[in-house]
Amino acid sequence: MARLEPYFPKSHGKPRVDDRRVLSGIIFINRNGLRWRDAPKEYGPHKTLYNRWNRWSDKGIFAQMMVGLAAEHSEKNTVMIDATYLKAHRTASSLGQKGGRGRLIGRTKGGMNTKLHAICDSRGRPLNLFVTAGQASDYIGARALCDSLPDVDWLLGDRGYDADWFREALKDKGIHACIPGRKQRKATVKYDKRRYKRRNRIEIMFGRLKDWRRVATRYDRCPKVFLSAIALAATVIYWL
Template sequence: MDCDALRDDQWERIKGLVPGGTKGKRGPRTDNRRFLDALLWMARSGGRWRDLPERLGNYQSVKRRYYRWIEMGVLDDMLAALSREADLEWLMIDSTIVRAHQHAAGARTEKGGRMPKGLGRSRGGLSTKIHAAGDALGNPLRLIGTPGQRNDIAFAHELVDGFNAGAMIGDKGYDADHLCQEIAETGAEIVIPPKRNRKVQRAYDIDLYKERNIIERFFNKLKQFRRVATRYDKLLVNFMGFVKLAAIAIWLK
């Protein structure tokens, strides 16, 4: 995919999922394809909104519409629709850390503690963690953003819930009885190395476990989008919007 343009075949796959663009008396009210190209340019370049090229629209209008899409859950719906094509021979779960730029700090917290910032403090500074579930081909199925210090196992159930895969692959961080029990109830093979402190070491398919590199390669593709590789957004929902946009682009490839 080019930095800031959808191919015709890519647009055909998702144009039915894009809201807006109703034709009025003076023609279409919005150019949906150009709007998506503008968002992709932002995600790929990592630039500021005001740096958006004029050919892609007024940056203030694009920015406002992007925030409306976040509120409406448009990107979530698009990713869910594409995920129906998933290859669930096996399901892989993992997480990756994203360093936050200094501009990501300082967001106001609304009354009641809503609109979480999703920033965690660690030795390397502020960070956010992206938890992901992917299919056998390395396509993203579910993405969750949390502060960087949060434990992987805390969000494992949310990642795997509702999927019926042939096998579930994860690293030692996901070795917990409650998760293994949930996976076993779906009939999936458990491909998670047991921790050393287990009294009874659980057997697992070592050769199949090697396929876990597929989700690592997915994270590498995800971080080719500079707006994902470094977090600039103050609010977690706005940052995760770009993460999901990048995931959609990976599906379209």
């Protein structure tokens, strides 16, 4: 709690309900994928949990927690980039959303999905996250996360990130790309196969995030709230 308190918004007027109890209840609900009304009584009224979750998610508090704590990573050697599919429940994908940029849910061969793009350090700890619709290309996530890459020597990625513009962008940043070439390329792309084997750590990171049921299955219609659930899981698992 001492590490998280600097990211809490200031309380105005009436003192806020105990932050430790409410945050513990929010974590319990997200980890087990329960309805808010099913929260144990020890965490207090479920409406309090839901209101705090909804209000702080809208302000981006949980995403700020993860980004702020991840800024202490001190990674100087290698980062990894990859993406994974997160299945959208019918409660999140039903009906359309008026205005905004949509719910970021797309149809793929596996059904309705949201795509999570992530950058992690050499230990498999997430540094930055980005969500798109399920049918979006890996290049969209790479373009969005490229500016937030830390000052490192290597970036590991699979064939989905084999694009000339991305390699040039990494070169301009002084980062060596360890990305195998697509089969359609006429010229073979050389890469460090021994170093590339370490990329399994980002796959392990995705697997641990999906242990949280509210991350593995998207129940939230609002993409900002869903990203908050992912950021909260990443914070609890890796940065506390």
